[in-house]
Structure formats: C-alpha cells, structure tokens
Amino acid sequence: MINKEEFRKKIIESAREIFSRYGFKKTTMDEIASSLKIGKSSIYYYYESKVEIFEAVVLHEANILRNELTTAIKSVESPTDKMRNYVFVRMKAFEKLSNYYNAIFDKSLSHFDFIETIRVKYDREEMAILRLIFYDGARKNVFNVANSEYTAMAVQTTLKGLEVPLFWKKKEVNIEERLDAILDVLFNGILKK
Amino acid sequence: MINKEEFRKKIIESAREIFSRYGFKKTTMDEIASSLKIGKSSIYYYYESKVEIFEAVVLHEANILRNELTTAIKSVESPTDKMRNYVFVRMKAFEKLSNYYNAIFDKSLSHFDFIETIRVKYDREEMAILRLIFYDGARKNVFNVANSEYTAMAVQTTLKGLEVPLFWKKKEVNIEERLDAILDVLFNGILKK
DNA sequence: CGAATTATCGACCAATCCATTCGAAATTTG
C-alpha cells in the first residue's frame, strides 16, 4: 500500500501531534504506536529510538516554521507589514514550540544538543530576513535605521526577550491582543514619524 | 502566613492546571509539589494520595462549570439565547474537561467511580435546567414543545452525542464556528418558524 | 525560654512503567 519511506513520514506526523502536546518525556512509544494502529515494537523497524523520532519531529517543525515565516513576509509589500506578519507568526509558533522545550529542560538534556544546532541555524536565518526587511525599509524611507545589521540584531534580541514569558508559561499570553504593543516596542525609534 | 485549609486550596489550584493539561496518569506528584515550591513528601501532609487530590480537582472543576452555566443562562432573557449560551459554555467546558477523561480511560479506572457519581448528578441538574428553558420557551410561544420533559431528554441526548468527537479528539473542533450548526440540529422541530 | 504542635523534607522502597531487544510469525514480493 505504502512504502517504507512514506510510513516513516506518517510516523513523524503522528509523533508530532503527541510530542507537541506532551513533550518528550511524557510521550510514550506506546502512544505513538497505537496512534498509528501498530504494535510498539513495529516502530523500531522504522526508527532506531525515541530520540531519533523526536529529532525528526523537531526538524520537521522547524521546516514548517520556516515556510510559514517566508510566506508571511511575501504575502505583504510594505516593510512595516512584513515586520508585523513576521512577529505574529514567530510568536505564535514559539508558543507552540515551547511545549517541546518544556519537557526537554527537565533533565538529561545532553542528548539534545541537536536542538541547539537547529536553533543557531535559525537565528542566522532570522537575522538575514530581518536585515533584509530593515534594509528595504530604510531604502523606502519608512524606517529610520542607519545600520540594518545592527538594528536586526537589536530586534532579534528583543524578540528573544519576549519569548521568555511564553517559555516559562507563567500565564497564557494572548498574542493577538498583545501584538500591537509588541510592535510598538520593536518599532521604537525605528519607525519614521 | 496561611492556614492549612488555605494551603489545601492552593494545592488544588496548582494541581488543576497540571491535571487539566496532562491528565491523571501523566501528572506526577513531583510536578504538583514543585509547582508549589515544596517537597513531594510535604504534599502528603495535606492530602492522602494522588487520587484524593484528583477527586478534589474534578469536584472543583465541576463546580466552576455549574457556575459558568448558570451565569450564562441568567445573562440573557430569551429562551433561544439561553439555549445558545448554555450550549456554547457546555461544549467549551467539555473540550477542556475531556483532558481529564482522556487519561482516566487508560486503564484501572476502578478508582474513579466517583466521576460517574458526579456525572450522574450533573446530568440530573442539566435536565432540570433544560426542562425549565423549554417550558419557558413554550409558554412564551417561541418553542414548539408539547412535553418539555421529553424535549429536554432528547436535547440532552443530542448534546451527549456531540461530545463524542470532542472526547475522542480525532480533531480539534472549533466550537465558535460550529455553534450555529449545532444549534440548528438542536432546534430542529423545536423552534417555531 | 522551652515544650508541644505544626509543617517540611531527604532517604528509601516496592511496584509499575517504558524504551528497547529479539526471535518468531505473518505478509508481501518475485
């Protein structure tokens, strides 16, 4: 019916739902298996270990995020709209992603260096995107930035700071409602009049 | 600073968040404890067991639901609006509550007869409320019900049927979007022109 | 103060859970 590679993808899709809901530790191989209607031991025919599946899931998730971000930017023209869309999608995504982290930073994270690798890679990609937006914004005279590299760095740092409350989940943060306030902070001193 | 009874409540509040997120089985005493910044063994000074805490949480949750439902009904005048509000709050609540069930119907549910007790009690309360709404609706000539008792029973059965997809979580159900369709089903043959 | 009471905790235990292995059976392929 379906070849091995296809079924590997199916496993990732199912595992994604469960991992994103319960995190790494609380997710069991039994759950993943039964969500696919196969026996637990069958999974090991497709993947070597739970960690391997988790890595594949996180990678998948990262790719989805990258796509969402690029389309969010492409869908509008003006630099301010691009920023607005970018920030919105990013915060929304992080809200979801924080579930994964949640369960990782429990203990024994030594296995999860690969997440840091992905993270670093994405920071770089994000920098490139932000730099471009600000460069474009300066050229079009809507942003007041002398150095787009520097501004991009500052904004990225601010964004990371905004992630913290999401990460620690003191409280649900309603992104929709807070977006304008967040953009106010980000645009502080950048937006021309 | 705070007396024993107060702290018991605090425990329930904390445990509520965790149980509602992870269900009974996936929630650990360690988590409950550390969310309160106390040691695991200290919890046993306030409660005898995990099950006892869980029961208190479910009871608490049930009370909250009852309050929400009664205020939802009181807040409007017309019988159709009352139904709309009632159904909305009920479905919303069940969506959340299903997390608890989720983890219970795993196995060894013998301990959880008390949930059935609560359930039965609430079915009765619900029937009383529905009967009243329909009786009032018939009197005000907006509903076409000959026997409000019978209609209430039928509606309750339908509502229970609608819970099923929420319970089994094949997919997220967007209550906001589906509400009108649900009400259409419920009002079928009841609403006067 | 000092003793009684209240509250917290670390260390420990037994039961269960759970990721993983393995060999055998089932199923598909050719």
Next chain:
DNA sequence: CAAATTTCGAATGGATTGGTCGATAATTCG
C-alpha cells in the same frame, strides 16, 4: 515456493514514581 519485508508478543532491565517514615525545622503558646 523461497526470499525478503513487515509486524508483533514476550521478555528485560533500568528508570520513574506514588507513597512511607523518621528526623528536623519552624511556629505556637503557656
């Protein structure tokens, strides 16, 4: 049919976790 692919049940061993207990800390109160 035989070979290759796929599924699975049973077993295991190490980690997890609900719960106990006795030892202290902290608080109360005469």
